Amino acid sequence: MIKAKIRVVLDTSILVSALKSKNPRGSPAWRILKALVAGEIENYLSGEIYEEMEHILMEIAEGTRREVLALQILTLVKKKSVFVRPRRRFSSDPEFLKKLRDPSDAKFFGVAYAKKVEYIVSENTKHIVQMRDETTKTYRFDGRKVKILKAGEFVREVLR
Amino acid sequence: MGRLMASDVEKVVKLFRKRETQESFGEWVVQLARKIQEKPEDIVWFFNEMRRRREWEEKLQEFERVTEDLSPEELFELAVKEAENAPEIKKSTEELLEEARGNIRKFKRLEVKLKRIGVI
Numbered sequence: 001m002i003k004a005k006i007r008v009v010l011d012t013s014i015l016v017s018a019l020k021s022k023n024p025r026g027s028p029a030w031r032i033l034k035a036l037v038a039g040e041i042e043n044y045l046s047g048e049i050y051e052e053m054e055h056i057l058m059e060i061a062e063g064t065r066r067e068v069l070a071l072q073i074l075t076l077v078k079k080k081s082v083f084v085r086p087r088r089r090f091s092s093d094p095e096f097l098k099k100l101r102d103p104s105d106a107k108f109f110g111v112a113y114a115k116k117v118e119y120i121v122s123e124n125t126k127h128i129v130q131m132r133d134e135t136t137k138t139y140r141f142d143g144r145k146v147k148i149l150k151a152g153e154f155v156r157e158v159l160r
Numbered sequence: 161m162g163r164l165m166a167s168d169v170e171k172v173v174k175l176f177r178k179r180e181t182q183e184s185f186g187e188w189v190v191q192l193a194r195k196i197q198e199k200p201e202d203i204v205w206f207f208n209e210m211r212r213r214r215e216w217e218e219k220l221q222e223f224e225r226v227t228e229d230l231s232p233e234e235l236f237e238l239a240v241k242e243a244e245n246a247p248e249i250k251k252s253t254e255e256l257l258e259e260a261r262g263n264i265r266k267f268k269r270l271e272v273k274l275k276r277i278g279v280i
Contacts, residue, residue: 056260
């Protein structure tokens with residue numbers, strides 16, 4: 001029987017964590033990239049998410065000795081992810097934005113909702129990770145739920 | 161003019177050879193900044209950032225083209241080696257993210273204002 005891929009939304013912070021890591025063989029962010037390449041997980045993103053990833057990695061790495069690495073990470077993520085156009089926009093929901101605190105993170109929830117993903121993986125504790133219920137590590141949408149895990153948690157609990 | 165502008169703006173102004181062009185360009189930047197209630201050095205920063213973004217886009221496209229024949233697994237292995245040999249970044253992921261997002265927010269704010277007055 002073919003094992004179903006784990007459906008995820010990777011936040012930009014996972015790419016930043018991989019970009020700054022000095023130990024790719026022991027880094028959770030790199031383990032996640034490896035899972036993406038190997039087809040263990042299926043990552044969904046929108047044009048808006050990819051644009052943010054491009055600009056954030058440019059801000060950090062352009063003109064430095066990590067520039068090639070940034071290009072490699074972006075190319076890998078683009079090659080191995082599924083692009084979607086979510087219809088529902090959480091950025092226009094005032095209640096949701098009040099809890100999230102940063103409107104620019106709403107796009108990750110929009111894709112997670114549209115594709116009914118199981119996990120949002122993020123190192124952004126100030127905005128994305130704080131949305132979860134700490135007991136269940138889950139965030140509930142209208143009738144849907146998504147687990148929000150940090151990179152290390154995702155590796156330990158899901159990829160092993 | 162010199163008292164009104166920060167050194168970043170003056171550096172750009174000095175790129176022009178003729179004194180008249182230097183003065184008109186500097187004046188234009190100052191007027192523009194006043195019109196959208198921003199600093200002249202931020203106007204110069206914005207156009208520099210636009211150039212960086214365009215160049216980054218080109219680099220990314222070129223990189224995608226030259227790595228087209230590589231499998232994701234091969235590209236992944238190359239990236240791992242690149243990461244192992246790259247210099248250390250001391251800042252945390254959240255600090256890096258916050259700084260980069262600050263620049264992106266600033267760029268968007270200026271972009272909206274400059275679009276509104278028809279400059280871009």
